[in-house]
Amino acid sequence: MVKPLAVGFVVLGVAALAYAELVPIVQQRSSNADAVLSVLLVFIVILLGFYVLRSIARQRPAEIHAGVLSLEHPVRRIDGSRTRIVALREIVQVQPNLVGGYPGIQVTLQDGASFFLDWYAFGSRGIDILEALCRPFGISFLKDYRRLLLDGSTYRFQIARIRRVSGPLLxxxxxxxTNERVGPLGQRRTRTVALSLVKSIEGASPSYAGRSLLVTLGDWTMFLIPEDDADAHALLANEDWRSKLVES
Structure with missing residues (x-):
């Protein structure tokens, strides 16, 4: 859905500009200099539009099939060539990381080429696929991701306070x-969390938040609730909420 909309916006934008610039020329209301500038502007915009459309058209959803990783965008090899297809046997190292706030793994290939693969590239299966890619190297993506955010030196978990607890609603x-996508770039925000959406609750003590509860939702959204806030609202005194508590 996003790709057709993007293509439509680009085409409409180029067409509108071309119409606005070229119609006066056709109707001979512009001087020669203005006509040349208008034609040049339209030509430049068409080139830019072509470049954008080519990038959109070349975009593919990432997937793994039969030992081959198909990437969303082409990556550059050491020899300068670009490819979207990588055999899993070519991967020699993976390192969980966050780039621009996006969680994922830095992948290094046999030829030394390296690229970042974020979990959103695989949609709702992102965590499972990144875990599968890390497992042969004795790494847990999720554990390292949690460690990076609990460390807090670069990125941190969100911190939310409790306004009130009403039965199964927080x-x-x-x-x-949240990790629910809204369009190609946005993420949905929520003020209400239902008990049914909670995967786990565990204790944590990051230096930037003190003693807290780390809440993980079914879509792998994670956030901290200060422990004194949870105590003040008797969150874990509720048997249903306490059933989500796991050992750190």
């Missing part, structure tokens, strides 16, 4: 950014 402030 009302938070400020709203929590």
């Amino acid at each position: 009302y938070l402030y400020p709203p929590v950014r």
Whole structure:
């Protein structure tokens, strides 16, 4: 759905500009200099539009099939060539990381080429696939991801306070950014968390938040609730919420 919309916007934008610039020329209301500038501007915009459309058209959803990793965008090899297809046997190292706030893994190939693969490239299966890619190297993507955010030196877990607890509903402030995508770049935010969406609750003590509860949702959204806040609202005194508690 996103790709057709993007193509439509680019085509409409180029067409609108071309119409606005070329119609006065056809109707002979512009000087020669203005006409040349208008034609040049339209030509440049068409070139830029072609470049954008080519990038959109070349984009493919990432997937793994029959021992081959198909990437969303081409990556550059050491010899300068570009490819979207990588055999899993070519991967010699993976390193969980966050780039621009996006969680994923840095992948290094046999020829020394390296690229970042974020979990959103695989949609809702992102965590499972990154775990599968890390497993042969004795690494857990999820554990390293949690460690990076608990360390807090570069990126940190979101911190939310409890406004109130009403049975199976937890009302938070400020709203929590979830892993549910809204368009190609956005993420949904929520102020309400239902018990049914909670995967686990565990204790944590990051230096930037103190004693807290780390809440993990079914879509792998993670956020911290200060322990004193949870105590003040008797969150874990509720048997249903306490059933989500796991050992760290």
